[in-house]
Amino acid sequence: MFSVWISELAARSGASVATIKYYLREGLLPPGEATGATRAKYDDRHVARLKLVRALTEVAGMRLEQVRAVLEAMDDDSRSWHDAVGSAHRRLPPPTAAEPDPESAQRVQELLDRHGWELEPDSPHRATLAGALRSLAELGHSPCDEVLDVYAEAAATIAEHDVASIEAKDPTAATEHIVVSTLLLEPVLLTLRRIAQQNVSRRLS
């Protein structure tokens, strides 16, 4: 454990002193240990938190108020893996989506039922899925049930490995791991799909 002034914290984290002061004012970074009226010292937990805020804004593309909600979820004491996942997810930004309609909401429920998945009636995931399905339908590109099932099965396979990798972690690091891996593996998954699409279409051309 080291203890450094704000200028050294900037050097170690890659964030500017102005950015650090802004994060301190906004509560995104806990205060340092006061060593006088205007000076404070910072440690490795501050460096780690700064790297996390940067990854959430730059890699996951989140706005600062979303980052704040995610950090609050991470600092929660949750009683089980499941509570931790649910609590973290509720505070994550949804992939954006349009307003759902009853027909799309019904398709979502049928999809959940086919895969034996439970989901709270007020889960934000329902509106996200239904909104996307509604837009696809309105544009004339509604996916058939078979395509949705392929997506759901692929998601289930991935989630098994995600959760297994969470369980291998020290419990105190678990919520951070859920948040970081949920968010930062999302661009990985989307990009791999795009690469795979190119390769499949090349084979068929």
Next chain:
Amino acid sequence: MFSVWISELAARSGASVATIKYYLREGLLPPGEATGATRAKYDDRHVARLKLVRALTEVAGMRLEQVRAVLEAMDDDSRSWHDAVGSAHRRLPPPTAAEPDPESAQRVQELLDRHGWELEPDSPHRATLAGALRSLAELGHSPCDEVLDVYAEAAATIAEHDVASIEAKDPTAATEHIVVSTLLLEPVLLTLRRIAQQNVSRRLS
């Protein structure tokens, strides 16, 4: 084919007259058929384009300059499915990511090699993947090769179905279908992964 004034176009598309005028000025919507110095009539192609722009901004969360690039890709005449996919992808916004480093770029190449995937050296997908892997490593949550392989295999399964659904389409609708389904099924995939994570963790709690 109908032909209507701008007020009726607004009513049919759900966009305001002010928004439609803005899209016309910005070139996101082709001009209507002039019927005098200041009036023009619009048809069902304008309604379809307006719905698409709305879905790309509201569901896919794209900025207008990204929407413009996507529309240009859609209007391209491409010679093969593969060209169409590649051309559309190059103009899509990448999921955001940090700057890659050589070590992460090497991990990406090894991942591609393990799955027999080709990817141009200057593809934006390389930087997106490597940037995400770099951030995960810096935060201490680097995924192991096995996890990346699970993601890649799931992406490959999905892509087979994506491309099969493209091939079933009329060629003139193919590029639009690639763009719309690539972008609008992304929130579906990410949300299904989150739902599956909750269900797997519930089972294990």
